[in-house]
Amino acid sequence: MEIPRVPKICRRIPTIFTVHGTYYPKSELLKVVALASATICVSPPVYEYVQEETSVEPILIANGVDTKEYSERDVTELKAQLNIPEEAFVLLYSSRINWTKANICMMLLRACKDVKLSKAPHLHVVVVGDGPRFKDLENLTDLIHRTCKDSFIHLVGEKQDMQHYYPIADCVVGTGRVALEAMACTKPVLAVGNHGYFGLVDKNEYDNAWNYYFGDHNSRHACSRFTLARDLGTIIASSQQLKNIGLQSREWILNKFEVTKVTEELIELYLDKLKDETT
Template sequence: MNKKLNIMISINRMSTGGSATYVISLANELKQRGHRVTVVSTGGVLVEELTKSGIKHCTVKMLLYGSASSEPVTNGARYLASIISSWIIRPWRVLRFFISVIQFIKIIKCKNINVIHSNQPGPTLITYLASQITRVPFVTTVHGTLRTEFPPIGLRFIRKKFRKIIVISDEIKEHLIMNYQIDARKIAVIYNGIDLKKFYSDVNMTGLNTGNLTNLKRVAHIGGSGGGGLTSMLKAVPIIAQKVPDVEVVIPSADGEINILARKINQEFDREVVKIMRPTKDIIDIINSSEVVVAIGRSALEAMACGKPVVIAGRRTGPFGGSFGGIISKDNVPEIKKYNFSGRNSSEVTSPENIAEAIIKLLTDDNYRQEVGAFGRKIVEEEFNIEKIAGQMENVYLEVLEK
């Protein structure tokens, strides 16, 4: 792409998680291609990674819309609740909302922004209004399937008005067409991009107290510190230890309930079978110090890029009633990819038993483990390389600029 752009990328928070690392990888690659990138968020621990790379970050105190609640709510009730909670009971939110819009407009004008690329519902609503006022082309990336009830005020309406919507999986594309009646021609499927210069197999690990790796077979659970997936992982440890006595399970940070369960397991085995690490911004060392990684979503791709065999053990069930994708292999990767490595392609629910079975299979067969790891790296190189993904993003930016 010969034309160099001033690009704004907005996101709720720059905290540890898939969406934030998506933004970092994309912003870095776009900068390498000569574009000037400004990231806007409410802040977070990963802002430092942006500034180290020479990427400008602006802080805007946005209202963060959306709920992670899994409670079933009717369309009308959800819509009514969002109105009452957001606009009537707390009218100061109205003022905060419009202040955020004004702040975005100032940044757009100050940085002479050519394209706005929004992520997540909060910034999307705000930046869409700012783009309408400034007449700057706008695109958004949808990172997951929202529930089908009415989303935060106005979001369903403006999604129909977007020039282009980027989704990270075919499942999300189908979801938007079915539940939001979006024209399929407006949707571009562009996968998560992984920086292969950052994520690769490294036997000379530094910066991590890895323990005696020669005597332990380490399994890492990454990509979430709570939920049923992690609980099932810990409950699988005693089953795994029966077949692989020298196993060690590593979790990068955990909440109180998980800590209690981990201590109970460690007391049962009279050693630190489950090792809970301090929170870290950089997960690469943990991945590279492990024989097997249990993960979902972008975390799974990062582990695959490091040549590690990955077990998909999700929490949310999909259309077939399951959440357990199992070991990523040649046989299942097309369907797992369609559902963004979440396990929602499966009819099998994540359980301690199926997690244990998959891990035991990998830990007790060195050749198979290496074969699966090499296959995962190859898939990421071919389909999820950030250089390829950034090129696809540039094409979308040019498309909306030309309309």
């Protein structure tokens, strides 16, 4: 990443740098934070990462969620379009299909095959996302369908209207922003991300899940097909508990991540930095 020269006329304009992950090369991170009037981190692990790697004191401001847009909605038509039976238990996974996220997705599909054959013949899986390994996903799906003699995995590709897809699920497997948006839609989340496995997020685990960013920036342990299959089997057998977890999850999102609250924090920071430059 090449850092552009800053014209003299711009040097009194406040600059806010937002760090979204722990993947930045240290040399480039140091260059950018040196130019910034303030550095925002979107999760506790990222906050700790910036503290460890730089001399700046970052500010923790979470990604906000539009809880009016991301909420419960009728999914009858979408289920019909995807040919998902009304009585099906629907699991949803959403991410870009590349690198670690593609590996997680394929591990999940293999675990779902195990659960489908042993415990939950009514299981259906919706995968939202695209990327360079999408063809690998299609090939694996074809193999699983032949083994199970049932076309229960629905690869829908990239979608820009995730607020319509989360509500179709009984449980969402994901991390980071996917987890936050799914919880806003009253969906329980099985958290697994780039760093590893976290597990089912209930009211006793909110703080831990947030501090780990749902497995994306930190985790409890490595993810495996066995772990996923074991926990999915338990989750599918606990439908009423899942509904309660989903409703509680939305309340947590409303209290902590509602977009208007986050926007107010950002505006306050912007105004403070503008004031600093004019005094």
